[in-house]
Amino acid sequence: MSRGLDNFPNRHNSLNAIRLGLATAVIVSHSWPIGGYGDDPQLGQLTLGRLAVAGFFAISGWLITQSRESTPLPSYLWRRFLRIYPGFLASLIVVAFVFAPVGSALDAGSWAFSDGVAFVGKNLAVHMSQFNVGATPSGVPYPGNWNSSLWTLFYEVLCYLLIGLCITAVPGRWLATVVVTLWLGATALQVGTNLGGTVAVFLELAPYFLAGATLYVLRQWIPLHWSLGLVSAVITTIMIAVGAAPALAALPLAYLMLWLGAALPLHLVGRRNDISYGMYVYAFPVQQLLVLAGAGAWSVGWFVLASTACTVPLAVASWFLIERPAQRYRRAADNLWAARRITSSR
Template identity: 30%
Template sequence: MSLLSHSLSRKRNNFDLVRLVAASAVVYAHSIIVQKPDGHIDFVTAWLGFDYSGSLGVFAFFLLSGLLVTASYERQRSPARYLILRAARIWPAVAVASLFAIFVMGPLLTNLPWRQYFASSATWANLDSFSTVTLGRRILLPGVFSDNPVPDAMFAPLWTLPVEVRYYVVVLVAGMLGLLKSPRGMVVALLIGLAPLLVRPYFAPHFHLAWRHLAPLAQGGYAFHPELVFLSGMLLYALREHVDINGWTATALCAVYLCMRGTPLAHALFYPAFAYGVLWIGTTPLLHRFAPRNDYSFGIYIYGFPVQQTVAHFWPALGHLVALLIATPFVVALAWLSWHGIEKPALDWTRARLARTRVRAQQAAADGMPEPAAR
């Protein structure tokens, strides 16, 4: 047996590889959207007849987040440490990306005079990266990408961050209530976790999509249910000692889906097969040699869209694959800089500070203990 619990250590899994593929899928999907239509459709949509590669990439991210963030809380056993580490993983990269957009991309790409660009309050509003991460405030720069096929959008994929942050809070609340320690408690945690899903459609900017959020996935539609995927990851963590991951089961689930493809059951069968496939790819030793040593996925996710928008700004009529080839080296370079220059240093510094704080607390506790009585 290959239990899921045995693969939660980073040295034993390929989850960074899964995240890298997921981020690349999102970038590929957006290559079709940001350019003028060239007659091509997403290959996942063409093959499945529903959903598309971008949403599957997002689902892979959320499945692993639900699993690994829950595991992180259990390891930390401290709400403060958990929140600090979650913030250190996301906020610094987004804050620097905001600065890069304001002071590098904006001046180079705006159709406004620099004086007008820097005098606009809309420019400086983008310094509020905290609201981008927690509330979904869009990063919009005056005169930038206003004539693109997808006008104005700078970091469109970041709409998922507030959704994920809300579920960090769900994990926090569930952990503080002691619900993460057993499958039975996890059921209560999952019920708590349904609340953000039910209220999200009624808050801007997604009110007009409410019927799609809560309705069954429509033919050709985008799922918009990453919350359910995160909760599935939480449930998998609760059942980690009982979930066996093996290639035969993954093959069988794929075969069942293929046999039922084109039937009303196709949707219901595809997503469990996809989730199990993600777990198999993330845990099989066969792919461990391909797992990257560094996690560039978040940087690719952040910078993919603005770089693609820049290509579309200069060459809107390019075919999406040519545009993707042009954008890729710049996206990879920015992701490399983000990881080595921002993300990893922020995480290392935060972990070191927390470790020192823990050691001092342990020393203080030891110093305050009464000495054992002499015999």
């Protein structure tokens, strides 16, 4: 495969299949602490779950930058909202009013309707500030947390806003320079500083997103070839194995994700029905409920299989009942934007 990244197969690629695999890797990683088997599998300074999240962000950097370049800012923001928020809100409601009361019945912990309302209300802004619902979940190896996975969505939204505003504010001829500078700056800050709080977490994830964005804005000059895919895999593996700062592996990891997306013959997986997001937002509560039902007594292998199998129906329901129907409203912002442009031109 010797074509360049500017000829990346946008319609026939395996990125959705890779994202589904990454979501499954998060399930595998979380199985250890949730099931009481020990800490997440560790790969250098990254757990398996964090490495999967890094892959998610790298792929998003490429796709979201592409989307913003071809879509006016209002439409872009509306489409990002529809892709993230309806499924997120639905997951909060399901956890608050289905998982939590069932969990309360299983472990005799306290739950009230007002607890569910409080949980949903405090997390409406995507930034997760409360993970428990009332006194649930309790009696589990990982208590007081129904859905730890959702914390990453806030930082993904920040990345959406960053690239969206960047493309709005920066002239086209300077865009590549600015995006590369942002990637280098975020990497340098992550490696060379010891900041705390929200900024530190953002800097932990932003280099991966910005690496994907960097590959997109430089796509005309970067070949898409198996040899570079192999080199990227080797560099990523070495960086992780020697315990280097994770952000240093962001660019080779992003290239590896794209090369696999072009090379793997899995383009039919998730092409029409992408359940990877649903797998990501529902796996953690499913695993907590399985432990409450006694699945923690099984081997970790069986627990992983059960967790995956029980999450799939919820992910499918999320796609068909929430996520895909929400996409029908994507053109609303397009039509409004077009109407405003016509009005302003008169």
